[in-house]
Amino acid sequence: MSCPSCHAKLVCTHRWFYWPLMILGCCILGVPLAILGAKYGVTGAMVGWFIGAFGFGIPFDRFLEMRFSVLTIRRDETSNKPAISEVQ
Numbered sequence: 001m002s003c004p005s006c007h008a009k010l011v012c013t014h015r016w017f018y019w020p021l022m023i024l025g026c027c028i029l030g031v032p033l034a035i036l037g038a039k040y041g042v043t044g045a046m047v048g049w050f051i052g053a054f055g056f057g058i059p060f061d062r063f064l065e066m067r068f069s070v071l072t073i074r075r076d077e078t079s080n081k082p083a084i085s086e087v088q
Contacts, residue, residue, distance in 0.1 A: 009074040018064055022057070025064075029056035 002009055030053035037048025 010071045011074045012065075013070045013072065014064075015068050015070065018068060021064060022061060025060035026053035026057040029053070 030049040030051075033048035033052035034045045035048075037044035037046075
C-alpha cells in the first residue's frame, strides 16, 4: 500500500500475537455454530464453522489490523516518493 499524503510505499507487519488471536476469534463463533450444525452431519458442522468463522473473523480481523498492525516504509528504488526538488 502507499501513503495517501507522501506516496511512500508502506509494508504492514503483524505482531507475534496476531495469528493466535485470529484463530481464537474465528473459533468464538465458529465452534458453537459447528455444534449446532452437527445435527446435519459432518457437512452441517463444516458449514456452521465456516459461517461462524467468517461472520466473526472478518470484523475481528479488521479490528486487529487497525489496532495492532505495524506500518514501516519500504526502502527500495521503485518508491514513488517525490524528490526534494519536486516538493519545493
